[in-house]
Amino acid sequence: MKRTQRFKRVSKPKKSIPESEPDEDSAANRSTQLLKSISTRVKPKRPKILSLPPSTSLTFDQMTILPREFFQIDALDLAPRLLGKFLKRDNVVLQITEVEAYRPNDSACHGRFGITARTAPVFGPGGHAYVYLCYGLHTMLNVVADKEGIGAAVLIRSCAPISGMDTIQERRGQKTGKPALLNGPGKVGQALGISTEWSNHPLHSPGGLELLDGPEPEKILVGPRVGIDYALPEHVSALWRFAIAGTAWISAPKNTLRPP
Numbered sequence: 001m002k003r004t005q006r007f008k009r010v011s012k013p014k015k016s017i018p019e020s021e022p023d024e025d026s027a028a029n030r031s032t033q034l035l036k037s038i039s040t041r042v043k044p045k046r047p048k049i050l051s052l053p054p055s056t057s058l059t060f061d062q063m064t065i066l067p068r069e070f071f072q073i074d075a076l077d078l079a080p081r082l083l084g085k086f087l088k089r090d091n092v093v094l095q096i097t098e099v100e101a102y103r104p105n106d107s108a109c110h111g112r113f114g115i116t117a118r119t120a121p122v123f124g125p126g127g128h129a130y131v132y133l134c135y136g137l138h139t140m141l142n143v144v145a146d147k148e149g150i151g152a153a154v155l156i157r158s159c160a161p162i163s164g165m166d167t168i169q170e171r172r173g174q175k176t177g178k179p180a181l182l183n184g185p186g187k188v189g190q191a192l193g194i195s196t197e198w199s200n201h202p203l204h205s206p207g208g209l210e211l212l213d214g215p216e217p218e219k220i221l222v223g224p225r226v227g228i229d230y231a232l233p234e235h236v237s238a239l240w241r242f243a244i245a246g247t248a249w250i251s252a253p254k255n256t257l258r259p260p
Contacts, residue, residue: 064213068204071126075101075145075152080242086212092164098157098243098250108231111151121200131199138186160249183251219245221257
């Protein structure tokens with residue numbers, strides 16, 4: 001029978017006891033140096049957002065407004081293409097980080113009610129805004145998709161702040177730079193300072209609320225849409241929610257999002 005190998009325990013040398021108490025000034029200096037070294041090593045993580053291409057030296061006033069044709073495609077195709085693009089109103093610029101597609105014959109789309117005073121903009125030409133109130137409180141911004149008469153749109157669920165942080169914080173009533181500032185559709189509408197009067201506004205025209213071209217994300221996530229339990233099962237489970245992968249600027253629930 002093979003004997004188990006035993007390891008010798010090496011005794012640590014005993015620390016010598018100082019003959020006198022340490023000097024208070026030197027102890028204080030050591031504490032100060034330790035704190036400095038810790039603060040130098042530990043840097044706070046900043047929420048990740050997409051940045052402009054290195055070659056871009058233009059201001060937002062000079063950047064390209066997305067043309068009308070960009071929007072006149074199926075909402076399911078338009079939704080991921082809106083990720084990374086910029087919403088601009090006055091001094092506020094937001095980068096789109098999360099969206100949801102709503103299509104014709106979709107039991108979760110407002111177009112299912114047909115053309116009413118409220119839903120008429122959804123049936124307009126792609127590239128216009130559709131803004132409605134949720135629970136009478138939250139202003140929800142949608143980008144109308146496809147051709148006139150189709151009845152489809154893309155909901156802007158979350159954004160990241162790019163410019164005009166003071167204005168954003170004032171409108172939101174929150175003095176924070178964390179994702180909670182813009183991780184929800186009602187928060188986006190509030191940050192932009194829009195109301196239902198902006199419904200039917202052309203996003204492809206200069207002035208007011210504009211949609212500007214921006215960098216395409218390297219990776220995206222997909223998942224089922226949020227808060228549509230009233231819809232048909234096939235529409236509840238449809239993976240029509242899109243988000244930029246690797247960013248903190250997205251809404252809950254995050255655990256339903258995955259790579260496509």
